[in-house]
Amino acid sequence: MNKTVNQKAWFFVIPVFVLVAFNAIIPLMTVVNYAFQETFGNNQFMWEGTRWFKQILVSERFHAALGRQVLFTLIILVIQIPLGIFIALNMPKEGIGVPICLVLMSMPLLIPWNVVGAMWNIFALPDIGFLGHSLNAIGFDYNFTQQSGDAWFTTILMDVWHWTSLVVLLSYAGLRSIQPAYYQAAEIDGATRWAVFRHIELPKMKKVLTIAILLRFMDSFMIYTEPFVLTGGGPGNATAFLSIDLVKMALGQFDLGPAAAMSLIYFFIVLTVCWVFYNLMMRNESKS
Amino acid sequence: MSLELKGIEKKIGEETHIYTTDLKFEKNTINVLLGSTLAGKTTLMQIMAGLDKPTKGEIWFNEQNVTGVKVQKRNVSMVYQQFINYPNFTVKENIASPLKITGIESQEIDQRVSKVADLLKLTPMLNKKPNELSGGQQQRTALARALVKDSDLILLDEPLANLDFKLREELREELPKLFKDRDCIVVYATTEPSDALLIGGYTATLLEGKVIQHGKTLDVYNKPNNLDSAKVFSDPPMNIANINKKGEICSLLGDNVTWKTNLNLRDGSYKVGIRPHNITTYKEGKNSIEISGKVLISELSGSESMIHFTNGDLNWVSLSEGIHQKDVGEETKLFMNSDEFLYFDNNDRLVGNV
Numbered sequence: 001m002n003k004t005v006n007q008k009a010w011f012f013v014i015p016v017f018v019l020v021a022f023n024a025i026i027p028l029m030t031v032v033n034y035a036f037q038e039t040f041g042n043n044q045f046m047w048e049g050t051r052w053f054k055q056i057l058v059s060e061r062f063h064a065a066l067g068r069q070v071l072f073t074l075i076i077l078v079i080q081i082p083l084g085i086f087i088a089l090n091m092p093k094e095g096i097g098v099p100i101c102l103v104l105m106s107m108p109l110l111i112p113w114n115v116v117g118a119m120w121n122i123f124a125l126p127d128i129g130f131l132g133h134s135l136n137a138i139g140f141d142y143n144f145t146q147q148s149g150d151a152w153f154t155t156i157l158m159d160v161w162h163w164t165s166l167v168v169l170l171s172y173a174g175l176r177s178i179q180p181a182y183y184q185a186a187e188i189d190g191a192t193r194w195a196v197f198r199h200i201e202l203p204k205m206k207k208v209l210t211i212a213i214l215l216r217f218m219d220s221f222m223i224y225t226e227p228f229v230l231t232g233g234g235p236g237n238a239t240a241f242l243s244i245d246l247v248k249m250a251l252g253q254f255d256l257g258p259a260a261a262m263s264l265i266y267f268f269i270v271l272t273v274c275w276v277f278y279n280l281m282m283r284n285e286s287k288s
Numbered sequence: 289m290s291l292e293l294k295g296i297e298k299k300i301g302e303e304t305h306i307y308t309t310d311l312k313f314e315k316n317t318i319n320v321l322l323g324s325t326l327a328g329k330t331t332l333m334q335i336m337a338g339l340d341k342p343t344k345g346e347i348w349f350n351e352q353n354v355t356g357v358k359v360q361k362r363n364v365s366m367v368y369q370q371f372i373n374y375p376n377f378t379v380k381e382n383i384a385s386p387l388k389i390t391g392i393e394s395q396e397i398d399q400r401v402s403k404v405a406d407l408l409k410l411t412p413m414l415n416k417k418p419n420e421l422s423g424g425q426q427q428r429t430a431l432a433r434a435l436v437k438d439s440d441l442i443l444l445d446e447p448l449a450n451l452d453f454k455l456r457e458e459l460r461e462e463l464p465k466l467f468k469d470r471d472c473i474v475v476y477a478t479t480e481p482s483d484a485l486l487i488g489g490y491t492a493t494l495l496e497g498k499v500i501q502h503g504k505t506l507d508v509y510n511k512p513n514n515l516d517s518a519k520v521f522s523d524p525p526m527n528i529a530n531i532n533k534k535g536e537i538c539s540l541l542g543d544n545v546t547w548k549t550n551l552n553l554r555d556g557s558y559k560v561g562i563r564p565h566n567i568t569t570y571k572e573g574k575n576s577i578e579i580s581g582k583v584l585i586s587e588l589s590g591s592e593s594m595i596h597f598t599n600g601d602l603n604w605v606s607l608s609e610g611i612h613q614k615d616v617g618e619e620t621k622l623f624m625n626s627d628e629f630l631y632f633d634n635n636d637r638l639v640g641n642v
Contacts, residue, residue: 181368184339189386190360203375 028267034260052261062262064237065245066269069221072156072241076220079160081213084167089201091172102172105165113162117229120158124230144231148238151231155239158226163219167212174208175201210281214274221270242266289315289350291336291441291473296345298331298497305331307498308345313473313490318464320484320505321477323494323520329477332494333443336475337364349440362441365434369446371426373418379429380405380414386437404436407466424455435466442467444476448483460486481523485509493520515636518561524594524605527562540579542600547577547626551640558639561630564594567606573625579604580621586614597622 035052037045056062091101108116126132126143131154135142144150178200186196224243227233233240233248240248246266250259291313298306306328313319321329334340336347338359346355354362365386373382383401405411408428418426427447434442444463448456464487467474476487484491484505492502493512501508501517512518519526530541534555539546541557566572567579581597581604588594593612597604597620606622614620631640 179370179372181370181372184334185366185368185372187339188337188359188364188366190389199374199376 031260031263034256035264038257048257052257053265056258056262056265061245062265065240065242068238068240069242072152072223073217073220075156076159076163077213077216079156080164080167080216081209083160084164084212085171085205085209087164087168088171088175089197091168093176102169105168108162108165109169111162113225114229116158116162117226120154120161120226121230124154146235148235151235151239155227155230158230159220159223162226163216166215170208170212171205174205178204210277214277214281217273217277218270221273289440289471289473290348291475292348293332293336294346294348296332296335296342296347298328298335298340299343305497306335306342309499311492311499311502313475315473316471318467318474318476318487318489320487320489320491321475321494322479322481322484322491323477324479326496327494327520328497329494330445331497333366333445333475333477336441337366337443338362339366363437363439364441364443365437365439366443366445367427367430367434367447369449371418371423371430371450373426373429373433375418378415378417379410379421379432382418382429383410383432383436386433400436401432404432407435408432422455423451424459427451427459431466435470438470438472440472442472442474444474446477446479449479464488481509481521484521491521493517495520511638512561512630513638515559515561515632515638518630518632518638522561522563524564524607527564527567527602527604529560529562529600529602531558531560532556533558540600542602543579545577545579545599547575549626551631553631553639557634559632559634559636561632562624563628564605564607566625566628567604567622568608568625569593569595569606569612569620569622570608571623573627575626576623577626578621579624580619583614583616583618583620585616586612588613595620595622 036048038048039045092098123129124132124144126136132142142150144154182200186200222243223241227239227241228244231239233244246259246262249255293309293311296306296309321332323329335342338357341356346353374385377385380401383404384397387397405414408431410428410432413421413425418429448460460483478484488505490503491505491508493500493508495516501513509521512521531538532541533553536548537546538549579599581599584596584598584603586593586595588611593608595606595614630638633639
C-alpha cells in the first residue's frame with residue numbers, strides 16, 4: 001500500500017504546539033535562563049553556571065522548607081485518605097440522603113482557595129474567631145499566630161476540611177461501581193465486614209484511590225494560597241512550605257537566580273514523585 | 289431433602305414483585321426458572337437463599353421452617369450473571385474462600401479445591417488472578433466456588449448470560465454433568481428456553497412475578513397448561529392464530545387454510561399455538577398443511593433460516609433447517625406440521641395438543 005505524503009498535517013499540530021509553548025515551555029525556559037545567570041536588572045545577565053543550584057542544595061533554609069513540606073504532605077495523606085474512605089463507606093447509598101451528602105461534600109471544593117484561607121484565619125483568631133475563642137474558653141492555650149504547633153494544627157485542619165471531600169467523592173464513586181452481587185456473594189460466604197472491605201471494596205477502589213493519592217500529593221506538595229492567607233508562613237518560618245519560601249526568596253528578597261534554581265529543583269521533585277507513582281500504578285495495571 | 293416455598297409473596301412498597309407462589313423442589317434435581325427479564329427469577333432466588341425476606345409465606349428446607357434464617361446459616365451457594373470472584377485472590381484462594389471461613393483443615397481444603405478445579409478444568413490457572421482470565425474461566429471459578437462448599441442448595445442466576453456464544457455452548461453442556469450425583473438441589477434461572485431444554489430436569493415458567501407452570505421440563509414444553517406458559521417457553525416467539533372448529537374441520541380465521549382434526553372438542557372458536565420450527569419450507573410429519581404468505585424478512589444463520597411472513601392480519605415466524613433464501617415481498621408457500629399444534633380455549637387454557 002502506498003502512503004500518501006501530506007505535510008499539511010503539521011498545520012493541525014501548530015495550535016497545540018503554540019499553546020503548550022506559551023503556557024509551559026517559554027515560562028519554564030525563562031526560569032531556566034534565570035537559574036544559570038545573575039542579573040541586576042536592565043536586561044544585563046552574567047553567566048553563573050551551576051552556582052545557584054549548589055547553593056540551594058546545601059542551604060539549610062531549603063532543607064528546612066523541604067522538611068516541613070514533606071512532613072505536611074505526609075500528615076495530609078495519612079489523615080485524608082483513610083478519613084475520606086471512612087466517610088465514603090458510611091455515606092447513604094440511596095434515597096434523599098445521597099444528593100444532600102454529595103452537595104455538602106462538594107461545598108468546600110467549590111470555595112476559592114484564598115477565601116478558604118481568609119475564612120479559617122477569622123475562624124481561628126483567638127480573640128474573635130469561633131474556633132480560637134472556643135478553644136481558649138475551654139482551657140487550651142491556643143494562638144495560631146504565635147505558637148507554631150497551633151499554626152500547624154490549624155493549617156492541617158483547614159486542609160483536611162478543604163480537601164477530604166475530594167477523597168470522599170472519588171472513593172464513593174469507586175464504591176458505587178461495585179455490583180451488589182459482590183456483597184451478596186460475601187454474605188453467602190459469611191465474610192466479616194472487615195473481610196468485605198479488605199477483599200472486595202479496597203481492591204475495587206484501588207484505581208480511584210491511586211488517583212486520589214496522586215492528586216492529594218501534588219496539591220498538598222504545592223500548597224501556597226491557603227497557608228499564605230492563613231499564617232503567611234509564620235509564626236517565624238514555622239509554616240513556610242516550599243512554595244511560600246520560594247515566593248519569599250523571589251519576590252521578597254529579589255534573589256531571582258537562587259529562586260529560579262530552587263523552583264527547578266522543586267519542579268524536579270514533583271515530577272520524579274509523579275513519575276515513580278505513575279509507573280507503580282501502570283505496573284500494577286499490566287500485572288492484573 | 290426438599291425445598292418448599294409455601295405461599296411466598298414479595299412486595300416492595302406498593303409494587304408486587306412476586307405474587308403468591310407455591311413451589312416444591314425435590315432432592316437431587318435441577319430446576320429451571322424460565323422467564324424474561326423482570327419476571328421475578330432473581331427475587332425468587334434471593335428469597336430461596338435467604339438474602340431477602342418474603343413479605344408473606346414460609347420457606348421450608350428439609351421439613352424445617354427456614355424463613356428468616358440468615359444466608360450464612362443455610363449452606364447455600366450462588367453463581368451470578370456477573371463473574372463474581374474476589375479480585376485480589378488467586379483462583380485457588382477464591383475457590384477455597386467459602387471453606388476457609390468454616391474452619392476446615394487446610395489439607396482437606398487443598399484436596400477439595402484441586403478436585404473441583406480439575407472438574408472445571410481450572411487446574412492450569414490456579415495461581416492466576418481473576419482478571420487475568422477469560423470470561424469463561426472467571427465464571428468457571430465462580431462455579432467452582434459454589435461447588436466446593438457441598439451446599440444443599442445451589443442457585444445459578446443466569447450464569448451464562450454474559451458469556452459469548454461459544455463459551456456459553458461449551459459450559460451449558462457441562463453444567464448438567466457437574467450437578468449429577470451431587471446431593472443437592474440446583475435452581476437455574478434463565479431467559480432462554482433452549483437452556484431449559486438442554487438442562488432438562490424440572491422447569492417453572494414465570495411471567496410478571498407469577499409462576500405459571502411447574503413440572504418436568506419436557507412436560508412443560510410439550511403440554512403448556514396455558515398460552516402464557518407456552519409463550520415463555522418458546523423462542524423465537526410462538527405463532528398464535530384464531531381458528532374455528534366445525535366438526536372435524538379447523539379453519540384459520542381470515543384465510544382459507546383448513547385442516548382435519550380428531551380432537552374431541554366442542555365446535556367453536558379456539559386459538560392455536562404453533563412453534564416457529566413447526567412451520568417449514570419443506571413438509572414435515574404426516575399431516576402437513578400448506579400456508580401461503582408474503583415474506584417480510586428472511587434471516588439466515590449458519591444452519592437455519594428464519595422467515596417472517598404475513599398471512600391474513602397476522603405476522604408469522606417460521607424456522608427451517610438449512611439455508612432457504614427468500615426475497616422480501618415474495619409470495620411463498622410454507623408447511624405447518626399440524627401434529628405439533630397446541631390448542632387453547634378462549635380463556636387461554638390448553639385444551640388439546642394433538
